[in-house]
Amino acid sequence: MSHQAPSAGGASAPHDDSGRSREAQRATWVSVAVNVVLTVCQIAVGLFAHAQSLVADGMHTLSDLLGDFMVMYASRHGANPADERHPYGHGRYETAASMVLGLVLAGVGAGFLLTAAARLQDLDALPELHPAALWMALVTLAGKEGLFRYMLAVAQRLRSPLLVANAWHARADAASSLVVAVGIGGSLAGYRFLEPLAAALVGFMILRMGAMLAYEALRELIDTGVDPADVAKIRDTLGATAGVLDVHELRTRRMAHRVLVDAHVRVDPRISVSEGHRIAEIARARVRAGHPEVLDVLVHVDSEEDLVDTGGRSLPGRAALVAELAGILGADVPQAAPAVLHYLGNRVEAEVYLPFEWCADRVRLEALRHRVEQQVAGSSHWRCIELLGRFAP
Secondary structure, three states, X not given: OEOOOOOOOOOOHHHOHHHHHHHHHHHHHHHHHHHHXXXXXXXXXXXXXXXXXXXXXXXXXXXXXXXXXXXXXXXXXXXXXXXXXXXXXXXXXXXXXXXXXXXXHHHHHHHHHHHHHHHHOOHHHOOXXXXXXXXXXHHHHHHHHHHHHHHHHHHHXXXXXXXXXXXXXXXXXXXXXXXXXXXXXXXXXXXXXXXXXXXXXXXXXXXXXXXXXXXXXXXXXXXXXXXXXXXXXXHHHHHOOOOOOEEEEEEEEEEOOEEEEEEEEEOOOXXXXXXXXXXXXXXXXXXXXXXXXXXXXXXXXXXXXXXXXXXXXXXXXXXXXXXXXXXXXXXXXXXXXXXXXXXXXXXXEEEEEEEOOHHHOHHHHHHHHHHHHHHHHOOOOEEEEEEEEEOXX
């Protein structure tokens, strides 16, 4: 089995957490500045113009600020290196923040729906709107759409689900501002029901977006695997490694923008442990080099397909088998090196190394081979015991 805990020193350029965190923080501060200005203006103009939908949209923009601060907190702590208590790093901070942000959006959307339903029940009580509300809605629409395009570009460059969530939060605001602008315009034209109806549509859009974000975060928290196409590419990379006969039990899970992989690879059952370890290390390095999103790979080396229980776990251990070998060989047979045991299926194969000069007596060697064959034939666990000559060290 080959495994190494991730470390900052061994990370390649795509895993530069400090630079990624700084760029995420910079994009988030831009979002904060835009949202502060829009929130103040929307609420002030909405109160002046008697446009409750604009005030509600301003409160929605205020929720963006909460999301922005969540992003900054999660980005700062998520960039912390791995430690003893968090051997895989702190990327789950981003996942948790995405979950909270999605729930906040869902709550805001549900509030819009309830408020709009109440206002639709009593249209005659709604005050007259001032045209300034329409202009403010249009300015908000332009600001939110521009913010969305900027933040989405940064999020895609950094491959950050949390920044993508925050960008789409800005797009949800832009869509809601568009609906609010249409509703206010229609209300000014004499269709008074359009403004509360617009608020209801905004509430539905925000509720749906929040539910989707929370659902995606939940999928990551319960270790949902990556897309099948990506899994197939990782499998191909492992399988193309020299010495790997096949790949099975390949599992993946996400942690923020990273992917964790563990896999079982089958190798020739008669190679040494050190060679099997080397094959695993090469396979691990190939996956990390060919798939920048992969943070770490755990490679388990198998001598045979282990998905089917062959009963090999019930075979005797090394100590018992070595003691039995000593009895089969006899006290007069010296060994030049420890026996090599191969557990294959539900049987054991042994390679016994004898001193080369001892094997020079062919009569004695053939007698020993005959005795060994008789013992193997009546055994429930031996498949074969091979006698090999070797120069003593």
